Amino acid sequence: MRGTTTSRPQSGEPPVVLDWVEATNPKDRVLMGTIARRRAPLGDHAIWHPRPKRTEKIDLLEEQSAIRVQELIPLRYARMSVSPFTFYRGTALIMASDLATTAVSGIPVQCVGDAHIANFGIFMSPTQHLVFDINDFDETLPGPWEWDVKRLVTSVEICSRDRGFDAATRRRAVQECIHSYHESMDMFAKMDNLDVWYANLDVEKTLQEYSKSGMPSKTLRKAVQKALSKDSNHAAQKFGQMVKGEPRFRSEPPELVPIDELTGYDLEGPLDVTIRTLFERYKNNLYADRRQVLDSYHRYHDAARKVVGVGSVGTRVWVMLLSGRDVNDALVLQIKEAEESVLERFVGHSRFATHGERVVQGQKVIQTTSDVLLGWTSMTTPEGLRKDYYVRQLWNGKGSIDLDHAGKEGIINTARMSAWALAHAHARTGDAIAISAYMDHGEIFDNAIVSFAKQYADQNELDYQVFMDAIKSGRLPCAK
Template identity: 35%
Template sequence: MKASTIAEREARGRAAREHSKRSSHRAVGELRRDPIELLKESSAGRVENLVPLRYGRMAVSPFTFFRGSAILQAHDLSKVHDSGLSIPICGDGHLMNFGGFATPERQLIFDLNDFDEVSVGPFEWDLKRLTASFVVAARHMRLSRGTAESLVMTAVNSYRDRMAQYAQRGALELWYDRITFDHMAETALTPERRRAVRRAMERAASRTHESLLEKMASHDGDRWTINDAPPALFHVLGATTLFTPEESEAFRKGNVDKMVEHMWADYRKTMSHDRRELLDHFTMQDIVFKVVGVGSVGTRCLVALLVDHMNKPLFLQLKEARPSVIARFHKSPAVKHEGERVVYGQRMLQAASDIFLGWATGPLGRHFYARQLRDMKLSANIELFDSDLLDGYAGLCGWIMARAHAKASGQAIEISSYIGRGEQFAEALTGYAMSYADQVEQDYDVFMKACRAGKLEARTDEDMAADFRV
């Protein structure tokens, strides 16, 4: 098949403006939906006793509510015209889903780090999720309207400029491109900020499996056991389990050890030969349930502790992969295994992925994916950011998203041509983000009224932890 010329691909990008003008992305659309019903739908099938904790974490602020309600924005985005430029997207690229972690070569890079909602969708859906998150966060931090608008302009123009650069690169150049902390410090930060980044890198370097072992587990002279810390960590059949008696009985009847054994064998099959050999150096010590994040609360997430012959630990997280909210509201390719979808999406969008990434079918036919629990990981604490640092972070997020989209799609030329060189697209997304932040606040008010009226039960971590204190 004859390959398209660069000129033809640029023309395709510009032609997409006829389908959806850049100025049209300002629209939020006429939203007639009940946010409570959509949230209940997204809670269906989760661990019943953890759904109140999910709502409790979402109730903290409009920003935590936004983080936990990806289903609402996916629904809302499907009600307005899109660009027609569909590519692999993160699906939940809000500002807290970026972070630092170590590559297999032990180099610290900054990248997207959550792919539960990864799917094929319009490229701008990721940008709309990102920009709305900056406005909702800015309001939470009581920053001015002008500051919020500036953050969106910074993020989108950074995406535009980087995408234009990636449109000039070859396929291998894109594949090998990594945004290391060193590169980030040299190109995007002032001298003062570089010092802060260096300190962060030092902290990240200390976040290893060995440091985690000392905090999370105990040794009885024979084997390691992960300590229960409900509601965050508990053994499925232990005294502090948050599973209902019916759920616990299903695991008891099915023999948990046998279930884990089958799941482990399934996971190993998805790994390359050398990674399987490496994994076989470790023996299983213990496995517990872990409550994670905001939007993921109530989904099944297991943490396995393994050790090698030198008693050096490896913590693996086996997380339930549910259908993507993007796929629900945008026609995407059929998926055979949700865990495989997450792993493939992560490998495509990230510059370098965890060597232990894999997937498996778990108890009762649920889909899971596996990765290391924590390996030199670092996330931004935006509560401590001033407006100057937040602006730098917005530019960094735009850069990372452009790199991810360019690598995963091979459509940097088309996307760059669609956006153009001016600020029309950024101005439209600024209007969108400001309006959508209003919608988030309205939905949050409806949500809080439902909690107060008892239509939804919301409990804090402290409330639930108190249930286990003697």
Template identity: 45%
Template structure:
């Protein structure tokens, strides 16, 4: 590190802490994983999550998680959080993503209309040990590589490169000032030369195609895809069970009551925006609302899409209201300091991301069952895109993993002590190898849990419903 080089024999305080922690928590210990005899039944953890979810959507969640061991891993953040409770930790904390698997990174528009690459899922964000995000991330690389049928050598290369990229990025952030770290980001356009150099012209052309597609993915396109005209009005299409307009979900009186409650909650959401963005939001009027199934592990929680139209030009704005429950990390770490879990998600996202959705906010509203639920609010589409992991060859997954690793390190450096974390990991590959050993062992555990899950699903004879949904 520069500070140590400029003043020989004098290490920054964080570097002293980091090196000392190697004694109390040897880096090799991070490679350890074995299921304890007292391990909580993973199926019980998943069933506990489903107690508060929309019952008719649970089979869809099971179907999506049954698609592959990687799909199961995506929905099993609560299982891994419970397992990580007994893993070694330095005690250094950061704002965790909480579900930092490789499919939770992607590109979206910055307020300046640049396509940037960053973490894009924060449902589980909470302060906690930095190692937890890193272990979930490297394991996801291993699981994704297995899902693609890569050889053991290819898988190990991808995981080691991801671990090394995180370590090297944290070392670089340790030499930056807080302001420099805060402004660090990846503009997708800046990645094109690296993609061409490492993966060739075909990969470059595909990336350029993805960028072009992403830049057309906005509220106008969402409206074209998700709405139609009914009696001269723009209405959201009915596509049950995945998209169901409120007037198809409930009888007229109950639908009006719930819509009134959501309208009132949106007025409160407006107050979570900065004054300039309140002015932007005020340019639009509420037009329609529908329930929309999203994600893998989050299926069964409530998610609404709300259509607004511009007061002057009738241009569409589509917002997503996504239910925010207690983080899967809260049962094993300290509870969130926020009373509203939507606020927990938003504030965590703002800490972790270099730049965020201009209409990011939160609200709380009561359903017809009398239960209050927390939501965070964002644009449904705003140049949002993610990599198609299923199309990656081994070199592509390795390159993508390095990019994600840099992004995760930047997220941790914003709220943690990059000097201490970098000093703890060191300049050698001891920590990388330990992470690779953990990733392989935990991927084996994930496969066992996946087999148990699919067997239970088959025994239950579940089939996703496609009939008229019941009340939310």
């Protein structure tokens, strides 16, 4: 791909934007990867030293919170305060600002932007097959592939610490993760372009391979069972209820609040009108066949504000309840606010007109198979501020890995699969041959990333303590 990324900034200077022009000849692409390795030696990726003037990172959290729904900020901080791992999940902006000071090869891809291990999971493809892939794209933007790798591998170290694993197990987990990425990228570099594009991590086949090799797969099997039960009808049953013969969302504040209980939103007119307008604009951005599907769900019943995730808490997220043939044929859509990517201040602005389109177009090129109803929309507030959103089915066979209760093999297997999915995303959107050549055939790059992960996990614990002190002092509000 042709895109932008950043070089390693000099002391105190902002990152420099580079323009990467890919070669078409495989030999030239190998050469370009080798040249990039000379510019940013593999061992440099092991280095993490906080800059002497590293600003207090809590400022970045407050900066994000300032533009979000204020009544939800205490809940955001409460979810982040559970452990260093939940804190890490909510601090993609902090890590992006730190990664901008580290070595960069200069080879761009469509970055995930927040590629931690909890942002990978199971999906139902349009052909009704379960696949394992990336499941969060809010921060996606063209940028340095190393940033995604470092965020993923570091998350494996932090998650393993959170599970109480010993040092040897933690090291094995991060080694397996980066080895899987390296091995997968080498494989993609040898494949034809269409073969790379169509490759996928079929969950059933993966389970069969684990069984044959004797590797435990209890964690993945639980996720599969969960995914098979998650569709719009089940979402309507879980989050809805019948009121005078009509489906309505339950009231479970602050996590789920029907729109008729909300006041004070800065959008055009009543919330009911606003959400209907967002929906109509979203439909206009879809292909005709997708619009035809939506038109078959002609009955609108209700909408609500929903809280999702950890880092996303405070963004405006709406769920919309529709029905088709009858009330038992439900469609639950999620309309989620799309903010500026955490990468933008370091790698440049998105080329798309809205952040909703940035998220959707990024997801479509990164993910093996995307939701057929994925689209974007936007509105302008009375003050003239544009609010961007992307839309998808709330549940379409999504299954999350239960990292809180996963054993050693469960974490390691998830780390392997996540690394495969990340390498696949990078191979689809970047130069797999150049990236493979850059990493070379030895273990220097892998060992450097393992070293970085341990050092940055230590830094994350220090930042977490600063965060907890800010809560205790009253600087940051935190729900009880």
